Amino acid sequence: MxxxxxxxxxxxxxxxxxxxxxxxxxxxxxxxxxxxxSNDKVFKSAIFKQKLQEQLVGARGYQFVITHKGQVSDTAAFGIGSVNGDRSSVNAFVNIASVTKTLTAITALKYLDAFSIDNEIGPWLPSSWNRHADVRKLTFRQLLTHTSGIRGSGTSWSSLISTAGAKIDSPKTYAYSNINFALFRAMIPKLHDSITFRNQEYDLGTTAFQSWMSGEYIRLVQAYVISRSGIGQRGCAPVAGRTFQMLNEAPSRLNGVSHTDWTEFCGGGGFVLTTMDMSRVITYLAEKDIILSDNKKLLMDTYRLGWNRVFPVEGGMAYGHGGALYSDVNQSDSLDVGDVGLQTLIMKFPARVQLALSINSVDSTWRNTSGIVKAAFDAAWVKE
Structure with missing residues (x-):
């Protein structure tokens, strides 16, 4: 100094x-x-950027945005986003995968005045569903922390209805399941307006009611998270001509698969945003109280509600959520050479630093994005 x-x-x-x-x-x-x-260290965005880029060598394309003290301090866009050679850009759309869970958690926490995280979820599930006692007694906290005992990744309406009606035999210890968050697609509309929800459930046929719940969930995430981050209208369907594909990596011959419409599957994954959009969400969440109050942000951090990446870094703790999608091109039932995919990540760090990252290709294994960003962030502190 x-x-x-x-x-x-x-x-x-x-x-x-x-x-x-x-x-x-x-x-x-x-x-x-x-x-x-002084002997104090200071954070340098330029070093953070450099260290991130060094560890992302090999990706067909990546994009990231670094914000510091509420302002964009650096960006990077490398490579391509599709087999057509679309150039990488922080303003191109990607399916943000499980980063959607953070948006879902934030939206659910907006209704904390009406419920406690330790309230049972039974009253907030559709009354027309068969709801097993094991599921009715689950709490919001158990869903938001993946400690419900629910297993599985399918997020279709049939999967959710089947899960709601089934006994839970697995222990209520941490086990990551997309279903935990996809169930909020059915509950957030009821938390918002239980009377309208009841009327729609009574008046509409099964398929129409499910589509109404999907639309309401997306509308409320838009209202409480996306719009309040200064972002325009978004959804869970690809944006024509502006959405990157999932790609493989060299030396395999370039291959890509386009995203499908997740409107009826959203909740645990599926929102389609740009990397800059993700940056705005994590920055607004961290820097302002327009999305969540300080008390609710503290609750979110303390109990890791909507966070699956929490680890120590220089200066304190980092909180975030990662996402990953892939298409099993060779039908081997696991990620390996030749498959296509992507990874996403949002993080908030000490010293008012935030990061949004998209990598639109995969190789034979998933990148350890937590390790990548931790190493880069820690290395970005230097003595002046």
Whole structure:
């Protein structure tokens, strides 16, 4: 730290040797030589960017946005986004995959005045569903922390209805399941307006009612998270001509698969945003109270509601959520060479630093995005 003006200290003790002062008197103001340097480290966005890029070598394309103290401090866009050679851009759309869970959690927490995170979810599920006692007794906290005992990844309406009516045999310990968050697609509309929800459930046929719930869920996430982040209308369907594909990586021959419409499957994944959109969401969440109050943000962090990446970094703790999608091109039932996919991540770090990251290709294994960003962030602190 370099003071911009001379520092004057009241000399109570004379340090003649170190300051080259031959004498001093009590109460005398002494002019100290400049600059005076501290041992404190400072965060450097340029180094953070460089370290991230060094660890993303090999991707067909990636995009990230770094914000610091509420402002965009750096961006990067490398490579391509489709087999047509579309150039990488932070303003192109991607399916943000499980980063959607953070948007879902934020929207659910908006209704905390009407429920506690330890309330049972039974009353908020559609009454027309067969709801097993094991599921009715689950709490919002158990869903938001993946400790419900629910297993599985399917998020279709048939999967949700089947899950709601089934006994839970697995232990209520942490086990990541998309269904935990997809169930909010049915509950958030009821939390918002239970009377309208009841009328729609009574008046509409099964398929129409499911589509209404899907639309209401998307509308409310838009209203409470996306619009309040200063972003225009978004949804869970690809934006024609502006959405990147999932790609494979070299040396395999370039291959890509386009995204499908997730409107009826959204909740645990599926929102389609740009990397810049993701940056705005995590920055507005961290820097302002327009999305969540400070108390609700503290609750979110304390219990990891909507976060699946929490780890220590230089200066404190980092909180975030990662996402991943892939298409099993060779039908091997696991990710391997030749498959196509993507990874996404939002993070908030100490020192008012936030990151949004998209990688629109995969190789034989998933990148350890938590390790990548932790190493890059820690290396970005230097002494001045």
């Amino acid at each position: 370099k003071p911009s003006t001379p520092v004057k200290l009241l000399a109570a003790v004379c340090f003649a040797a170190s300051l080259s002062i031959t004498s001093c008197k009590k109460g005398e103001l002494i002019q100290l030589p400049l600059p005076i340097k």
